[in-house]
Amino acid sequence: MSFYDEVQELRGRYPEDSRSAVLPALRLAQEKHGWLSREALEETADALEVTPAFCYSVATFYDMLHLEPVGRHTIDVCTNLPCALCGAQSVVEAFESELGIRAGETTADGEITLRAVECLGGCGYATVVAVDDRYRQHVTAETVPEIVGEIDG
Ligand code: FES
Missing domain, CATH: 1.10.10 (Arc Repressor Mutant, subunit A)
Known part of the structure; x- marks a missing residue:
């Protein structure tokens, strides 16, 4: 069709x-x-x-609608206040370090786009990270390598 x-x-x-x-x-x-x-x-x-x-x-x-090219996978880290209070910035920095890119960029192989986004609607489960359409709750800098590993795997 x-x-x-x-x-x-x-x-x-x-x-x-x-x-x-x-x-x-x-x-x-x-x-x-x-x-x-x-x-x-x-x-x-x-x-x-x-x-x-x-x-x-x-x-x-809507953050889930992309007005610029993105990678095959997207990682969206909520950085609004409730998530910020639970360490969202350290989560963003851990993803930046793990992926070798800054928030707003895509890995050189075109696989992953990392973004800092507005509230994902799960404020009670901060820090919230959306990997493609799947939400992760209570994400910390320590759990970032595992999340990236699941995408690569
Ligand atoms: S502030 Fe992070 S999900 Fe609402």
Whole structure:
């Protein structure tokens, strides 16, 4: 099924206002392209019959939507206050050291992108780290090598 047809199917779930399908449509575009390039945003906007600016504005709000190329895996470390109070900065630094990159960068082999992100919604389980779509709770600098090892393995 083409991307356009898949988006039409998504629109069918929201007969009142197809703008409501923008999030699943953007997820679909990201699955297809790996990230949301200008072309991907325009393709999504065309299929939804909305403006590319609308798609862009929604995409900028959600950390899980990538407006720049990312690696095959993403590691997102929450650095908002509850996680910060539980040592999120030391977790970020441990990942930087383990991966040899800074937050916001991708490893040279294109495998892993490390990001410091806003609240992941698990404040009671700080520090929270999302590895791709899987959340890890109570992460400390000491558990970072194990997490990276699981990705490599
Ligand atoms: S502040 Fe880290 S999950 Fe909410």
